[in-house]
Amino acid sequence: MRFQTTLKYIDAVARTGSIRRAADTLSITSTALNRRILAFEKELGAELFERMSTGVRLSAAGELLVQSARGQIGEMERLKTQLADLKGERRGHVSIACSQAMLPYFFPEQIAAYRAQHPLVTFNVMQRDRAAAEEALVDHSADLALVFEPAQLSDFDVLLAVDQPVHAVMAASHPLARQEVVRLRECFGYPLIMPARNISVRGLIDAAARRSSARMKVMVESDNFEFMRNLTRSEEIIAFQIPVGLPSGDWEDGTVSRPIDRRDLAVGRIYLGHLKGRVMPVAVAGFARQIQQVLAERYE
Amino acid sequence: MRFQTTLKYIDAVARTGSIRRAADTLSITSTALNRRILAFEKELGAELFERMSTGVRLSAAGELLVQSARGQIGEMERLKTQLADLKGERRGHVSIACSQAMLPYFFPEQIAAYRAQHPLVTFNVMQRDRAAAEEALVDHSADLALVFEPAQLSDFDVLLAVDQPVHAVMAASHPLARQEVVRLRECFGYPLIMPARNISVRGLIDAAARRSSARMKVMVESDNFEFMRNLTRSEEIIAFQIPVGLPSGDWEDGTVSRPIDRRDLAVGRIYLGHLKGRVMPVAVAGFARQIQQVLAERYE
DNA sequence: CATCGCGCTGCATTTTTTGCACCACTCGGA
DNA sequence: TCCGAGTGGTGCAAAAAATGCAGCGCGATG
CATH class of the missing domain: 3.40.190.10 (Periplasmic binding protein-like II)
Incomplete structure (x- = not known):
């Protein structure tokens, strides 16, 4: 949408933090971009950017404008798809x-x-x-x-x-794999592979562990679930995952998942x-x- | 906001129903306006107006656009006041x-x-x-x-x-003015001046009247409350109004208002x-x- | 059938936007 | 300390876009 170019330009400048760099990505001269911004600021009666020697940064007013501008750009995008929808595409x-x-x-x-x-x-x-x-x-x-x-x-x-009750993931040959449901305390009897601390599942398990007297044997940590699951194939070790992260049926690579008893773990x-x-x-x-x-x- | 001119123009055309007439109110030539619209339609890939020999009318697509456009214009307006607010004005x-x-x-x-x-x-x-x-x-x-x-x-x-329980309005000398609260049935004993049928208060009273056996003596109808109240000064006649339409104290022109018993009338x-x-x-x-x-x- | 108002178009003109070259300035590192 | 690479900003001429005028075709209306 042609008439929103200035808004888009300002958005780009806000994202890159520099008029010249933004101008590059927009395939336009820094002159033109700079002047558009100056003209717009003048019209608006407010400085949108703080000029610093290393580039520009949004002022309070600019922050407000950019927020609104993104909304308006998105709104136009939505409108366009709605019109396309009207035409049957x-x-x-x-x-x-x-x-x-x-x-x-x-x-x-x-x-x-x-x-x-x-x-x-x-x-x-x-x-x-x-x-x-x-x-x-x-x-x-x-x-x-x-x-x-x-x-x-x-x-x-x-x-x-x-x-999303947490599941335990393990090799099909793992002793606990024979059960339909596993207790958290049973898992704690085996070596564990845990999600990284910034992952929410970890928080739930840690909280439960603090309430329990059992000690966890955390052997490995990772922020990648595919890695964690693959590790359970080669060791007698237990990983954790939530149902949306599990396949509809079973895996075909010799790993299985079993729900953890709801009494043991807060449900995320x-x-x-x-x-x-x-x-x-x-x-x-x-x-x-x-x-x-x-x-x-x-x-x- | 300069960059929204096209949107504003289209809004104006939609309101007036004619490019030439809209152009007049916008102090611009019909040529320029027409071309802006054509260009915008081309860019959008959809006809915004149905051209008729008497003028133009919004198409389905145009309807969607104008709705969105008004939103965007309003949003810009809001933003401007917010920026002004930031500056302390x-x-x-x-x-x-x-x-x-x-x-x-x-x-x-x-x-x-x-x-x-x-x-x-x-x-x-x-x-x-x-x-x-x-x-x-x-x-x-x-x-x-x-x-x-x-x-x-x-x-x-x-x-x-x-x-907003309905009040009866009457001259201070009216017999019912002595009571703190009046019953609707009592009002029906006197000549009435009623709001026009498109006014909501009328609907409430009519509904109550249908449930009652008493007949209303509607002598005058009006859609103007000042007129109705002033009429109560010169005749022994009763008008109706809701509290928000009454002065905080009493009127000083010899008219008074008394609430109608809540049992008699649905509360609007x-x-x-x-x-x-x-x-x-x-x-x-x-x-x-x-x-x-x-x-x-x-x-x- | 003439008339009026409508949307639309070719062309010359005006206004706006853009790009180039260059300035003033700041910051980091030789 | 000085130099270079980076920043935003400006004067001026070229390019592009928007505008206005005159006029066209068309349909409704009296």
Whole structure:
């Protein structure tokens, strides 16, 4: 949209922190960009950027403007997809910020299913921890967020929240694999491989461990679940994961998952949400509805 | 805001229904306006207007665009007042759509009070019936609505709702004026002056009358409350009004008001609200807060 | 059938935007 | 301490975009 160029330019400058660098990425001269900003500031009657010798930084006023500008740019984007929808072209784009657990199985399946019906819809899936996911919504780099145990829910419109009891993941030959449900205390009898401390599942287990007298034998830590699971194939060691991170059936590589008894561990939840007050493009709304439905019937 | 001119132009064309006439009000040539629209349509890939020999009319796509455009224009307006607020200038503008009852006493007092503290804030008060008030919110010609018994509350974010039991208004010399509270049945013993049928108070009284065996002696109808009250000074006749339309004390022209017993009449409510999903400019938010407070402590 | 108002277009003109060259300044490191 | 690489800002001319004028075709209206 031509008439929003100035807003987009300012957004770019805010992101890069330098007029000249922003000008490069926008394939425009720094002169033109600079003057657009000066003219806009004059018209607005407020300085948008603090000029420093190393570049520029948003002023308080600029902060407000950029926030609004991103909203307006997004709104135009939404409108365009709505118009396209009106013409019968079911195109669009969905940008998602989600926890790691959703990446291996859940979103591949869901996106494939959605794209089977709407082949012109494109996707962008970004792994973000719970804080970064909310930031992504705020700065409009994501339309939807699906995160496990989000931090603060300000600016966050919750579409759905479902329980996700933690599972223990181990080799099929592991002694505990014979049980349908395992107790946390039983797990503590074996060597463990734990998620990194910034991962929410870790917090739940740590909290339970503090209430228990048993000591955990944490042999390995990692922030990558594929690595952790693969490690259980070669050692008699237990990893942890939440149901959305597990395949629908069993793995075919000799690893299995067993739910941990609900009495032992606080149940975490995954939240599906978008930025508060924003109207979603048709494709985003449609995909969100599918996710909502699937999660509801699978985990409620 | 210069970069929104095209949006504003399109809004104007949508309102006037003709490019040439819109061009006049915008002090611009029809040529320029026409070309802006054509260029914008081309860029958007959709016809915004249906061309007819008598002028233009919004297409479905245009309808969507104009709705979004008004939102964006309003958002820019809000942003500007927020920036002004940041600079310490407490300026701004508040546009209100309200029922007739609020015009004689309530809003004059409230606006005077608000302007005493914020002299740079300007106001626009429009009398609208309940349907038109909601329309005014939707097409962004009003920021706030304060209406008695609104019709449908879609698109309407309710900030506050308070009860408004109907009062009987009569000359101080009227026989019923001696009582603190009057029964509706007693009123029906005297000649009545009734609000027009499109006024909500009328609906409440009519409904009560249908449940009662007594017949109403409706001698005069009017849609203007000042007229109705003034008529009670010269005849032994009773009019009706809701508390918000009454002065704080008594009138000084020989008329009085007495509440009708709550058992006799359904209690109507007045609703303060704004357009759903819209972020209010600072001045609007501030004024709304005051109204909310006053109404709450006066009528709850 | 003439007229009026409508949206639209070719062309000359005006206004705005852009790019080049260059200035003043700050910061880091030789 | 000085130099170079980085920053934002400015004068001026070229390029691009928007505007206004005159006029076209078309349909509704009296």
